[in-house]
Amino acid sequence: MKKNTGFFLLFLLLSSLSLFxxxxxxxxxxxxIRFAWWGGDARHQATVAAIxxxxxxxxxxxxxxxxQGWDGYYDKLITQLAAGTGPDVFQFVxxxxxDVRKNPELFYDLRKLEGLDLTGWSDTxxxxxxxxxxxxxxxxxxxxxxxxxxxxxxDKLGVKIDGYFNWDQFHSMVQAAKxxxxxxxxxxxxxxxxxxxxxxxxxxTSGKMFITDDVEFGFSERNLADGLAMMxxxxxxxxxxxxxxxxxxxxxxxxxxxxxGQVLFSETPVTQLGQQMKYGFKADITRYWVKDGAKLxxxxxxxxxxxxxxxxxxxxxxxxxxxxxxLTGEEGVKAMELQRGVPSNKKAYDVLVKNNxxxxxxxxxxxxVDDTDTGLYSFIDPxxxxxxxxxxxxxxxxxxxxxxxxAKNFMEKGNRILSSYK
Amino acid sequence: MNKIKRKxxxxxxxxxxxxxxxxxxxxxxxxSTFLFSFTDYSVLSGPKFTGLSNYVxxxxxxxxxxxxxKVTLVYVFFSVPCKLVFALFVAMILNRDIKxxxxxxxxxxxxxxxxxxxALSVLWRMLFMGDGLINRMLATLSINGPDWLGDTHYSxxxxxxxxxxxxxxxxxxxxxxLKQIPDYLYEAAMIDGAGKAKRFLHITLPxxxxxxxxxxxxxxxxxxxxxTAAYVVxxxxxxxxTYLYALLLYDNxxxxxKMGYASALAWFLFMVLLVVTxxxxxxxxxxxxxxxxxx
Numbered sequence: 024m025k026k027n028t029g030f031f032l033l034f035l036l037l038s039s040l041s042l043f044x045x046x047x048x049x050x051x052x053x054x055x056i057r058f059a060w061w062g063g064d065a066r067h068q069a070t071v072a073a074i075x076x077x078x079x080x081x082x083x084x085x086x087x088x089x090x091q092g093w094d095g096y097y098d099k100l101i102t103q104l105a106a107g108t109g110p111d112v113f114q115f116v117x118x119x120x121x122d123v124r125k126n127p128e129l130f131y132d133l134r135k136l137e138g139l140d141l142t143g144w145s146d147t148x149x150x151x152x153x154x155x156x157x158x159x160x161x162x163x164x165x166x167x168x169x170x171x172x173x174x175x176x177x178d179k180l181g182v183k184i185d186g187y188f189n190w191d192q193f194h195s196m197v198q199a200a201k202x203x204x205x206x207x208x209x210x211x212x213x214x215x216x217x218x219x220x221x222x223x224x225x226x227x228t229s230g231k232m233f234i235t236d237d238v239e240f241g242f243s244e245r246n247l248a249d250g251l252a253m254m255x256x257x258x259x260x261x262x263x264x265x266x267x268x269x270x271x272x273x274x275x276x277x278x279x280x281x282x283x284g285q286v287l288f289s290e291t292p293v294t295q296l297g298q299q300m301k302y303g304f305k306a307d308i309t310r311y312w313v314k315d316g317a318k319l320x321x322x323x324x325x326x327x328x329x330x331x332x333x334x335x336x337x338x339x340x341x342x343x344x345x346x347x348x349x350l351t352g353e354e355g356v357k358a359m360e361l362q363r364g365v366p367s368n369k370k371a372y373d374v375l376v377k378n379n380x381x382x383x384x385x386x387x388x389x390x391x392v393d394d395t396d397t398g399l400y401s402f403i404d405p406x407x408x409x410x411x412x413x414x415x416x417x418x419x420x421x422x423x424x425x426x427x428x429x430a431k432n433f434m435e436k437g438n439r440i441l442s443s444y445k
Numbered sequence: 446m447n448k449i450k451r452k453x454x455x456x457x458x459x460x461x462x463x464x465x466x467x468x469x470x471x472x473x474x475x476x477s478t479f480l481f482s483f484t485d486y487s488v489l490s491g492p493k494f495t496g497l498s499n500y501v502x503x504x505x506x507x508x509x510x511x512x513x514x515k516v517t518l519v520y521v522f523f524s525v526p527c528k529l530v531f532a533l534f535v536a537m538i539l540n541r542d543i544k545x546x547x548x549x550x551x552x553x554x555x556x557x558x559x560x561x562x563x564a565l566s567v568l569w570r571m572l573f574m575g576d577g578l579i580n581r582m583l584a585t586l587s588i589n590g591p592d593w594l595g596d597t598h599y600s601x602x603x604x605x606x607x608x609x610x611x612x613x614x615x616x617x618x619x620x621x622x623l624k625q626i627p628d629y630l631y632e633a634a635m636i637d638g639a640g641k642a643k644r645f646l647h648i649t650l651p652x653x654x655x656x657x658x659x660x661x662x663x664x665x666x667x668x669x670x671x672x673t674a675a676y677v678v679x680x681x682x683x684x685x686x687t688y689l690y691a692l693l694l695y696d697n698x699x700x701x702x703k704m705g706y707a708s709a710l711a712w713f714l715f716m717v718l719l720v721v722t723x724x725x726x727x728x729x730x731x732x733x734x735x736x737x738x739x740x
Contacts, residue, residue, distance in 0.1 A: 098699040105488040122702060126489040267595040268575065270683035279576060407701045417684050421597070439506065 054084040056338045056345065060114035060330075061096035066362040073349045073358035080348075084341050104129050104333065111336040112345065115160055117151065117327045121405035121444060130159035131332035131339070138343035140351055143368035152329050160329025161350055164294045164364020167324040167392040168219055170311055171275075172288045175304040180204060182287065186309050190224070190253075193312040197262045200287060209257075211275045211289040212264030214413050217254070219290070219321075221416060222404075224250040226321025227314040233321060234404055238445045244434045251419045251426035258420050266420040293388045294328065294364035308384065310391050324395045326367040365389055407440045482709035487702045499709035510710070512685050513693040514717075516601060520689060521668040524605040529660055532612040533653075536619035550620070557613025566677035569607045570594065573678075594679055597686040604687050607674050615660045622656035623649070651734040658729055662722060669718055690714055 060070060067090050074086050089110055091099075097119060103109040109129075123129060133139055141149065144162055152160040177184055180200045188196065197209030210216070222233050228249070231241030257263045264278075264286060275281045275289040284304050290311070313320050330350070332342050349355040356366070356374040365385060366372050375381050415433040418424050424432070457464070482499055484492035503510045539550050556565075572578050573593035580590035593603040626649065634644050650657075672691035675681055681688035694714070698707035 101488060101702065122487075123489065125487075129489065267592055267683065270595045271570065271574065271679060405701070410696070410700075414685070417682070421684050423684065436508075 054338055054341050055087060056085075056112060056336065056341050057087045057089055057110035058112045058345065059089040059100065059110035061091055061093045062114075062362065063092070065360075069358060069360045069362040070349075073355045074345075076354050076358055077345055077348045080354075081344070084344075086341075086345050107335060109333045109335070111333050111338060111342055113331055113333065115329050115331045117323075117329075118403050120154060120403045124154050124444075127154045127157050127159065129334055130154070130157065131334045131336065131342075133158040133161060133332060136332060136339060136343050138340060138347070140347050140370075143351055143370040148326060148367050151325050151327075160331040161346060162326035162367045163328040163330065163350075164326060164361070165367050165389065165392050166292050166294050166327045166364055167322050167395050168290055168292055168311060169296075169388055169391050170288050170290050170309045171306050172309060173281075173284055173286065173302075173304050174307045176207065176284055176287055180207065180287075184307075184309055188312050189315050190312055194257065194262055197287060198260065201261055205261075206285060207261075208264045208280060208286045209262040209288060210264065211278055211281050211286050212258070212266055212269040213272055213275055213278060213289075214266075214269065214416065215273070216275070216290050217263065217266075217416055217420075218409065218413055221250050221254060221412070223311065223313075223321035224253070226319050227317035230318045232319065234408070234441070238441050240434070240437060240441070244430050247415075247433060248427045248430035251415070251430055254416065255419050255422075255426060266417060270417075292364075293392060296364075296385060296388055308388055308391065310394060320395055322395050324392055326364075328363055361385060405440070405444060408437055411436050411440060478708040478711055481705050482712050484705040484708075485703075486705040486708075488704055489702065492705060495705065499706045500713075502706065503709060503713065509685065509688065509693055513688045513690045516686065516688050517669060517690040520601060520605055520608075520671065521665060523602070524608040525661065525664045525668050527605070528609045528612050528664060529615060529657065531609055532615035532660070533619050533657075535612065536616045536623060537649075539616070539620060540623045550617075554613035554617060557611050563673060563677050565611075566607070566674050569603075569674070570678045573603050595683060597684050600679055600683065600686045604674050604678060607678070608668060608671065615664060618656055618660055619653065622653045626652045654733045655735060658725070658733055662725055665721060665725070666718055669714065669721075 058070075058074060060066070062070070070090065071088050074088050077086055078084075100109065100113055100115075101122070133141065139161075141158075141161075148162050149158055152158055152162050172184060176182075177200075180203045182196055182200050184196075193209075197207075200207050200209070210220070225242040225246050226233055228246050229242040233241055235241045254263065258265060264280060268280065269278060272278050275286075275291075278286070278289075280286050281289055282302065291308075296308070311320065311322055330346060332339075332346075336342055349359055350366070350368055351370040353374050356371045357378060357380070360380065361375070365381065365388075366375065411433060415429050418429050418432075419426050481492055483494060483496060485495045485498075486492035535553055539546060539553060570577075574580075575592045575595055577593075579593065583590040591599050593599050630648050630652075631644055634648060639647070670691055671689055672695065675687045675689040675692050676695070679687040681692045690710075694707050694710045697703045697710060
């Protein structure tokens with residue numbers, strides 16, 4: 024009896040282990056790929072619809088959708104790629120390049136992906152998606168950071184926003200508005216937004232990229248100290264929203280003062296324009312303020328999002344066919360809508376124009392993108408640098424250190440971090 | 446002899462799934478993180494041996510290391526005693542024989558069912574935001590509440606309160622301990638004229654000390670490893686005022702992909718826990734009482 028019990032337990036164990044082993048083998052041999060991306064509900068619905076349309080038209084193959092929100096996407100993806108279990112196709116963004124530039128072997132060279140249609144993109148656009156000459160992704164929507172403003176509030180306070188203004192003019196405009204209503208705040212103080220504003224200041228005053236091709240800061244300690252001093256003044260006089268009110272917020276969408284119509288300006292990447300404009304007040308867009316005579320704006324213009332292909336994919340032909348369908352095919356492009364911005368691919372753009380799918384606000388945003396410099400980043404700011412500069416902004420904003428002291432601290436720490444990326 | 450061996454074999458077979466899990470999910474990572482802690486390892490590229498450099502960096506170059514360690518120590522030394530005192534207080538109330546006591550016990554235990562969940566942290570954030578429920582309630586009493594999470598003076602306390610609020614498991618264990626204290630001891634003390642305070646100090650506390658010791662050890666270890674609350678509620682801010690050690694470890698491992706350095710951080714935390722636990726065990730000789738002990 025006991026002997027039987029032992030064998031029974033052993034049988035149970037082996038059975039359960041065999042279940043684990045066979046978990047992913049269903050349909051082995053069938054042509055199947057995994058397609059992963061991050062996004063919100065609208066992007067999920069659009070992409071799933073495009074993939075469903077592809078699957079319906081190609082019943083002999085199967086594209087499996089794997090989607091989630093932004094949080095945790097990158098960690099999971101990198102872990103999967105490192106473990107050799109990554110999806111065949113995955114959404115990526117140039118901001119991640121600093122982490123993977125030493126590992127281009129993770130990506131399929133798309134110029135060598137047979138059957139993939141790259142003719143809708145210019146060589147300049149494709150170069151943005153390249154690491155050491157290897158094309159690692161198909162460019163998606165045109166992007167840039169643009170200002171969004173509360174038009175109802177601006178009209179009420181008599182603030183005229185004609186589209187082009189420098190730092191001083193922006194400051195004067197806000198202060199004039201505050202004279203009429205002291206409770207008004209000029210610019211939403213979400214940390215990401217303040218970070219990009221400071222980055223713009225540093226690039227415009229130094230005339231060099233934030234991080235240069237040599238993986239060094241393009242600005243000096245003096246530039247940073249001056250920028251921080253100006254920001255501190257702006258925090259104090261209400262040009263920027265106070266940091267303690269936004270310390271816990273990730274976006275203007277969750278900023279009560281912006282949503283309640285007390286803040287004049289916020290900002291958004293063009294690719295998120297559709298989500299950003301849904302407020303209880305009339306909003307409009309305009310170009311970021313820029314220093315007069317600046318050689319570069321520091322605004323990351325161009326497509327920054329892409330679809331990459333796992334170098335270990337066993338279904339290269341299916342991947343190429345799927346990407347062609349969703350990126351340039353009429354049915355796929357229509358299903359994908361503008362969920363990743365206005366396509367940088369001319370064929371896709373023509374499909375959207377033909378089907379009247381580009382609204383006036385989006386056209387205006389595209390005009391702003393065209394008017395903004397193309398100071399593209401060859402080296403993207405890694406998370407660690409972003410965190411360090413955001414810490415610096417907080418330390419100065421909360422008056423824990425002076426701008427000069429904190430600029431010195433940042434340069435020491437930042438240079439140490441950058442040295443590990445060389 | 447054969448029968449005994451066969452019995453052992455069946456026993457091991459019963460626990461084989463656990464043994465496999467323990468070896469692959471506990472021992473293997475335990476050993477590998479120790480080895481990785483001496484390397485520069487980015488996950489995407491193979492590890493490169495760098496000797497003690499990660500440990501040297503920790504103490505000489507990483508200003509966030511000492512900051513997060515300090516924040517964590519304050520968090521632990523505030524939240525653990527508060528939680529234990531509160532849990533004991535509620536346990537003593539729920540130790541009475543009153544009608545519907547089972548319902549009360551269940552209700553008080555509810556917060557702990559959620560554990561350190563994301564949902565609970567989001568709830569906490571909504572409650573304590575600048576214009577959250579707490580400040581709105583205070584406003585009805587004409588009290589201008591502070592910025593609980595946005596002000597560096599209050600943020601860590603607010604996060605700690607979330608830990609204190611999840612007192613249910615400690616409370617249940619205290620309740621079990623209280624039930625085991627014989628009534629005749631209290632009766633004898635009452636006859637001798639001891640009041641409530643004396644009975645608590647001279648009977649309840651000494652006889653409950655093994656339970657207090659157990660809860661203290663478990664909650665201390667648990668608190669040192671707290672992650673979800675700080676990550677979801679404040680992301681470690683503002684100004685790193687809630688930047689708990691587990692958050693520093695997470696950032697280095699999964700945002701900066703410095704797995705070697707993160708492993709070193711993990712091993713340092715392990716050593717800290719070892720020291721703190723050892724000190725607690727050493728100190729227990731002075732205040733721990735067992736009912737069946739001759740001393």
